[in-house]
Amino acid sequence: MLFNSVSFLVFFPVVFILYWFATRGNLKWQNILLLAASYYFYACWDVRFLFLLVFSTGLDYYTGIKMDESENEGRRKFWFWLSVFINLSFLGVFKYYNFFITSFAEGLSNVGVNVNIWTINVILPVGISFYTFHGLSYVIDIYKKRIKAERNFIDYSLFVSFFPLLVAGPIERATHLLPQIKQNRKFDGDNAINGIELIIWGFFKKVVIADTMAIIVNKVYDQPSSYGATGLIIAAVAFSFQIYCDFSGYSDIAIGTSKLLGIDLIKNFNFPYLSRNIAEFWRRWHISLSTWFRDYLYIPLGGSKLSTLLSIRNVFIIFLVSGIWHGANWTFLIWGGIHALLFIPSFLIGSNRKYKEDIVHQKKLFPGIKDVLQIGVTFLFVTIAWVFFRSATVSEAVNFLGDIIQNSKGKNLAFENSEILTIIISFAVFFSISSYLLYRKNHLVHTTKFRQFAISLLLLILITLFGQFTKQSFIYFQF
Amino acid sequence: MAKFIKFFTALLLVFLLVNFLYLTLLPKIDWDFGKTREAYRFKNKQLKVLVFGNSMAMDGVNTEMLSGVFGPAYNFSVGGASLETNLIQLNEYLRNNAKPAKVLLMLGSAHTNYRNGNEVNPIIDYYYGDDFVVKNLKGIPLFKFRWLFIENFKKLLSANHRSAIVVNGQLRINSIVPDISSKKNKLDSCLQNDVYNAPGYSGMWSIIDVCKKAGITIEIFEMPCWKEVQNNCTDINISRKTGDSVYNLQINNLNNFNRCDTLLDPKKDWLSKNHLNYSGSSKVTREIIRMLANTISPVNPN
Numbered sequence: 001m002l003f004n005s006v007s008f009l010v011f012f013p014v015v016f017i018l019y020w021f022a023t024r025g026n027l028k029w030q031n032i033l034l035l036a037a038s039y040y041f042y043a044c045w046d047v048r049f050l051f052l053l054v055f056s057t058g059l060d061y062y063t064g065i066k067m068d069e070s071e072n073e074g075r076r077k078f079w080f081w082l083s084v085f086i087n088l089s090f091l092g093v094f095k096y097y098n099f100f101i102t103s104f105a106e107g108l109s110n111v112g113v114n115v116n117i118w119t120i121n122v123i124l125p126v127g128i129s130f131y132t133f134h135g136l137s138y139v140i141d142i143y144k145k146r147i148k149a150e151r152n153f154i155d156y157s158l159f160v161s162f163f164p165l166l167v168a169g170p171i172e173r174a175t176h177l178l179p180q181i182k183q184n185r186k187f188d189g190d191n192a193i194n195g196i197e198l199i200i201w202g203f204f205k206k207v208v209i210a211d212t213m214a215i216i217v218n219k220v221y222d223q224p225s226s227y228g229a230t231g232l233i234i235a236a237v238a239f240s241f242q243i244y245c246d247f248s249g250y251s252d253i254a255i256g257t258s259k260l261l262g263i264d265l266i267k268n269f270n271f272p273y274l275s276r277n278i279a280e281f282w283r284r285w286h287i288s289l290s291t292w293f294r295d296y297l298y299i300p301l302g303g304s305k306l307s308t309l310l311s312i313r314n315v316f317i318i319f320l321v322s323g324i325w326h327g328a329n330w331t332f333l334i335w336g337g338i339h340a341l342l343f344i345p346s347f348l349i350g351s352n353r354k355y356k357e358d359i360v361h362q363k364k365l366f367p368g369i370k371d372v373l374q375i376g377v378t379f380l381f382v383t384i385a386w387v388f389f390r391s392a393t394v395s396e397a398v399n400f401l402g403d404i405i406q407n408s409k410g411k412n413l414a415f416e417n418s419e420i421l422t423i424i425i426s427f428a429v430f431f432s433i434s435s436y437l438l439y440r441k442n443h444l445v446h447t448t449k450f451r452q453f454a455i456s457l458l459l460l461i462l463i464t465l466f467g468q469f470t471k472q473s474f475i476y477f478q479f
Numbered sequence: 480m481a482k483f484i485k486f487f488t489a490l491l492l493v494f495l496l497v498n499f500l501y502l503t504l505l506p507k508i509d510w511d512f513g514k515t516r517e518a519y520r521f522k523n524k525q526l527k528v529l530v531f532g533n534s535m536a537m538d539g540v541n542t543e544m545l546s547g548v549f550g551p552a553y554n555f556s557v558g559g560a561s562l563e564t565n566l567i568q569l570n571e572y573l574r575n576n577a578k579p580a581k582v583l584l585m586l587g588s589a590h591t592n593y594r595n596g597n598e599v600n601p602i603i604d605y606y607y608g609d610d611f612v613v614k615n616l617k618g619i620p621l622f623k624f625r626w627l628f629i630e631n632f633k634k635l636l637s638a639n640h641r642s643a644i645v646v647n648g649q650l651r652i653n654s655i656v657p658d659i660s661s662k663k664n665k666l667d668s669c670l671q672n673d674v675y676n677a678p679g680y681s682g683m684w685s686i687i688d689v690c691k692k693a694g695i696t697i698e699i700f701e702m703p704c705w706k707e708v709q710n711n712c713t714d715i716n717i718s719r720k721t722g723d724s725v726y727n728l729q730i731n732n733l734n735n736f737n738r739c740d741t742l743l744d745p746k747k748d749w750l751s752k753n754h755l756n757y758s759g760s761s762k763v764t765r766e767i768i769r770m771l772a773n774t775i776s777p778v779n780p781n
Contacts (some may be wrong), residue, residue: 020480189482196487417751418629425632453490460494464621465628 001044003253004207004469011041016260020187027184031158034261038163042127045167049125052090057160059086060135061153064142068149080143084136091132094124099328127167129325133292134160138174140296147174155181162263164254168247170268170288177263185262195259197456201433202252203467204459205245208426211468213242216413221390224400228410232403235413239390240383244273245430247286271438273382274359274367276374278342279352281382289325293318304347315347316340331388331397338385358438422466429462501628502620508634509627510643510650511537511557511602518555518568518648519606524576528552530648531565531686532585535702539755540585541764542647548768549581554648556585557600558630562593562682564600569686571607573693582690583767584683584699589708589734590753593679651757658745660707662736675717675730684719687726698771701734703743703763704753709736731770733763742766 001007015037023029043050063083070076105117138159141147150156159178165171220227220235227235251268258265268288275281282290298318304311316337323336346352359367359375367375384401391397403410415423433455505512527550530540536556545552555568562584569582586593599608601623621628634640639654675683683699690697703709715730732738743749748759755763 187480187483189480189486192483193486196483196490417633418626421629421632421636453486453493456490457493457497460490461497461621464619465625 001041003250003257004203007044011037012257019261025184025186027182028154030185031154031181034163035154035158035161038158038161038166041163042161042166045126046123049128052125052128053131053161054157056087056090056131056135057157058153059083060139060160061150061156064139064149064156065151067139067142076143080139083139087132087136087139091128094128096324096328103330130169130171131160131166133171133289137171137292137296141174147178150174150178152182162258164257164261165265168250168254169286170251170254170266171292172265172288176266180263187262191259191262191264193452195256197452198252198256198259200256200456200459200463202249202254202256204463205249205252205430207467207469208462209430210242210244210246210249211470212423212426212466213238213245215468217242217390220413221392224391224396225403226410227403228407228412229404231410231413232400232407236383236387236400236404239386240273240379243386243389244269271358271434273379274375274438275378276355276359276371277346277351277378278339278381279346280355281378282339282343283356289322293322297321308348311347312344315343319343326389330394331391334394334397335385335388338381338388342381342385426462426466429458433459498620501624505620505624505627505631508631510645511627512624514555514645514648514650515557515602515606518553518572521572522575524551524553524572526551526553526572526576527580528583529569529572529579529581530554530556530583530585531560531568532556532702533560533587533591534558535587535590535704535754536585537648537650538652538750539702539760539763540583540649540767541757541760542649544761544764544768545583546647549771552647556648557602559626560600560603561596561598562586562680562686563597564603564682566682566685566689567599567603567607569689573689578693579695581771582686582695582697584686584697585702586683586699586730587702587704587753588674589701589704589710593677596679597682649760651760652750653757654750655747655756656749656751657747658705658749660705662706662709675715676719684721684726687728688721688724691724691726697728698731699728700731700767702753703733703739703755703759705749706736706739706745708753709734709739711736733766738766 001011015033019030019033023033039050039054042053060083063079066079067076070079101117105115108115138147138150138156142149150159155178158181159172159174162172162177162181216238217235220231221239224232224235248269255265255267266288268286270284270287272281272285275284298314301314301317302310303314306314319336319340320333321336322339323332323334326332326335343352346354359371387400388394388397391400436455506516507513528542528545530536530542530545530552532540533556537554537558540554540556542552542554555565555572557564560568565584572579601618605623637654639652643650643652645651674680687697687699689695701715710732712732712735714732716727717730718725718727720726733742742762743755743759748755748762750756750759
């Protein structure tokens, strides 16, 4: 079930009404209802993979308790590694097996050894990367004795499967979400209004900006070699906005939906394209994933506290793993590698820890010329890296970038006047509201009730007028 | 909860109000809506020539000129109209008004993908479709007529759009967009009979059927387009057997590139891609009158 589908428009109000009215505020029944709704939400996509989700949940629940109960360090280690091994095996088989086996065979064939390989023909279970990471963070936290194992299976299952975040995050931590699941929830009117606003804002970003950009992007990326430099540049920039608005739009809808159910999820985006260097970009882009890798991979590897060489190795590891997390393709690996290469200079000169405040903060209402230049350069590099992320193959990405420099003769993108006007109006509203949100610290709730209302109404009208309602899936569902 | 319900209800109510205002405003500001409302109100009208088509015909056929020669004529064409839409318009006109002498069906096959498009134009559906309650519940006006927002927004930016007028159903815009496209000159670019038998053309055959049964002469034209989609066909003969009737007709091809070269000035006669401006429409209509003069008795031969 997609957030931008008619079925969700029926599903969510039913869940909302049952949740607040039929359960009479009974926490146990609220959680049972949310779990049932979450499983139904997932089963709408493919009921067979629901069993995988339930198995993975049961495994982490059981090994968590076993780790908690074990006095013996060896036994704790056994249960920990069992959980990690099985979780990663599922991920490996469904997501990476074909990639590694075919890459291995291609490598052998390059040195003259031909082997017959066996590939599996199976679709990727939606959300597997997200719920596996939920589970992994939970067992790692128990193993590191940061938290105690959850004994209530319903509560734990809800932590893993809570439908707003089940298929595309944000990747929650047990320390943040589980206490909320176990706590009585009261309806908070202001919080719910903020939730509605976030949902509308998320929908606007998804169906108006991202899905309109998708039309341009898909047209060019289907036949990149036939387009000239201008068409390719437009498509590359359009993809930067498509992926941002698609994914941050999804996150806003997820966070807004949760707010309506009295649960706060962590923030996943914080104006990433206003970053002044790559390090700042990664503090603002897909925050729940980058902090996950920081806490569960980078720091355990020694982080930046080792020698320069080993620290650089760690940087490469997290960026390459982050790349491959997105998909089993060399393009994602190279995308991660490019970000590592862009990150390392600022890491070496120590500027990676700069810019922890928003570009527009209390003492500064407008960015300076230097800020604007830095933002422009960072956006340029990020956009170049996205070309690898979006392309089907590495050679396609290389040719795409090469043609931007060399090919001025290919065809241009043709737009009707109406399409140009639609894009101008949509982006004018997008930039205006983004600036306003930035100025208001990302919360419409901090503004007057009238402005809250007016902004929501304007967005609702624009969604109706300009939204693309073509059942376009969210990009991050494939990860 | 009361606070939230108040906010949410107010949001929905104001949104509905905006939709209602939009729907109230459209017939007053939008050309398609305005002329459809005008045509909807025709009762016992004695028109001699009816013109049907999509936006290409709405801009490109000067019914005032036709009226001067053949008697009262009206251009029923609306933007994005399928042939099914034109069929509904013809039937509704015939239900309430006197039979015309002639129906001109203006196709835009080189510009419009009719092949599978049987959807009824939402404006026509709004006026001639279900009863009032159903039609108002069926689609949110802002969504149902969403393309009209940008079309009318253009009036804020363009003086030519603001000064445009509708005369006898023809939309007259004095804007010029030169045709800088180039001819393909392909020998296979000629439309064949089987094109006109595709599902999207079923409305055309029904229009032919209605006209034949009512004793109305029907003439079919392919509208001229930009050079890149002009063809090298002469007039096209089409035929189809429907029930007991066999229809053999000729489609007068105004999109032949030799004819277009003679008729139109690529630098002056276009309003947008494949859409004629007032100057272009006058030239094309003069040609239509010349072609029709052989088959219809002119009211005023001079």
